[in-house]
Amino acid sequence: MSLGAMDIFKLLPGGKRNENANCKKCGCATCMMFAIKLSKGQCDGSLCPYMDDELSQKLAHSRKVQQQTLKLGRLAVGGENVMYRHEKTFINPCVYAITLDSKSPDFEEKLSRILNFEIECVGNKYKIDAVYFKNPVNGAVQALKEKGIEILDDDFLLNMHEVEYTTLDDTILNLANIRYQAVVKRNEEFSKPVYVKLYGDDYCSLCAIASALVCKYANLIIFENLNEALLSSIITLRLNIYTDPQKPLQVESKVYEFNNPDENALVFLTTNFALSYFAVANELSGLKCGSYLVITPSEGMSVLTAWSAQKITAEIASKVVSANSILDKVKNRRIIIPGLLSDLREELQEALPDWKIVVGTTEAYKIPDFVKKLSDV
Numbered sequence: 001m002s003l004g005a006m007d008i009f010k011l012l013p014g015g016k017r018n019e020n021a022n023c024k025k026c027g028c029a030t031c032m033m034f035a036i037k038l039s040k041g042q043c044d045g046s047l048c049p050y051m052d053d054e055l056s057q058k059l060a061h062s063r064k065v066q067q068q069t070l071k072l073g074r075l076a077v078g079g080e081n082v083m084y085r086h087e088k089t090f091i092n093p094c095v096y097a098i099t100l101d102s103k104s105p106d107f108e109e110k111l112s113r114i115l116n117f118e119i120e121c122v123g124n125k126y127k128i129d130a131v132y133f134k135n136p137v138n139g140a141v142q143a144l145k146e147k148g149i150e151i152l153d154d155d156f157l158l159n160m161h162e163v164e165y166t167t168l169d170d171t172i173l174n175l176a177n178i179r180y181q182a183v184v185k186r187n188e189e190f191s192k193p194v195y196v197k198l199y200g201d202d203y204c205s206l207c208a209i210a211s212a213l214v215c216k217y218a219n220l221i222i223f224e225n226l227n228e229a230l231l232s233s234i235i236t237l238r239l240n241i242y243t244d245p246q247k248p249l250q251v252e253s254k255v256y257e258f259n260n261p262d263e264n265a266l267v268f269l270t271t272n273f274a275l276s277y278f279a280v281a282n283e284l285s286g287l288k289c290g291s292y293l294v295i296t297p298s299e300g301m302s303v304l305t306a307w308s309a310q311k312i313t314a315e316i317a318s319k320v321v322s323a324n325s326i327l328d329k330v331k332n333r334r335i336i337i338p339g340l341l342s343d344l345r346e347e348l349q350e351a352l353p354d355w356k357i358v359v360g361t362t363e364a365y366k367i368p369d370f371v372k373k374l375s376d377v
């Protein structure tokens with residue numbers, strides 16, 4: 001773990017409340033200021049003449065590399081510095097590689113499936129990260145690279161630590177111990193990123209095993225076989241694990257269109273929290289009629305949180321509506337706001353006098369029923 005400002009401060013004269021506290025010899029006004037700078041790596045500990053051995057040793061320990069970062073083309077492997085995602089964040093997503101051998105009878109067919117694999121998730125497209133290529137041939141290497149698929153070879157793996165898969169329990173224990181030694185103990189012997197090879201083609205058990213290994217604590221998994229369903233599952237899982245818990249997932253604030261909206265289209269409004277957007281977008285895509293979805297800039301907060309934090313107000317919402325001339329062609333002039341924003345209705349009505357503000361549902365899945373009854377609203 002890295003040394004925080006308070007950990008440092010406690011061991012400085014200011015934290016110990018001794019006679020040298022806040023002497024300014026380090027160039028900082030207080031020991032606390034110095035501790036903050038030191039924790040951010042913005043100054044050198046030697047500037048304080050009163051640093052004791054305990055703090056010097058802790059600082060030296062905290063500067064040791066935890067887990068090395070390796071570059072595999074556009075990908076980075078390893079570089080993790082926490083045991084648990086909620087401590088800070090995990091950094092470089094576990095890389096998924098598929099074994100490919102040009103001498104194998106199914107080479108062409110497997111290569112074609114690898115090149116063609118693509119899934120779309122939360123608005124982004126994902127391909128296979130890398131191919132562990134045995135007996136590589138130039139044409140295939142070129143085709144893979146053109147698709148953004150990296151080539152993994154034994155030379156690269158020499159810089160990593162292999163954990164052999166035995167049983168799930170033992171493998172996870174092994175991986176957890178290596179991560180602990182690297183991250184917490186800063187033991188250089190364990191600082192190499194870790195890979196595991198998985199064999200067989202039993203989709204269910206491989207999916208369970210790979211999911212566990214992504215969570216704890218493989219940096220790279222090499223699959224013997226390609227199974228598109230398995231990859232789809234674990235790519236989606238990885239998206240949930242390798243996000244920064246301090247940064248909410250958000251979508252761009254703008255007006256989105258569904259089912260070729262025309263002058264009779266419905267207009268919905270919600271915040272730019274990604275889950276709110278996708279929940280509503282999913283329902284609007286399934287409607288028989290066209291619709292627009294106005295997304296407000298709400299710092300990725302869900303509707304209720306944004307409303308409580310004043311990140312969605314009548315002023316903010318009306319600005320987005322007024323700035324999008326695409327909405328001018330809508331004849332019915334109704335904006336459907338989330339049920340949780342019912343308290344905002346009157347204020348928004350005043351800000352947008354040309355529109356009728358309608359309070360919609362509290363849950364996205366109720367939108368289709370709501371739309372059926374909308375003529376009565």
Ligand code: SF4
Pocket residue numbers: 012013014020021022023024025026027028029030031034047048049050051
């Ligand atoms: Fe505190 Fe800086 Fe003086 Fe050290 S040199 S005791 S950190 S003010």
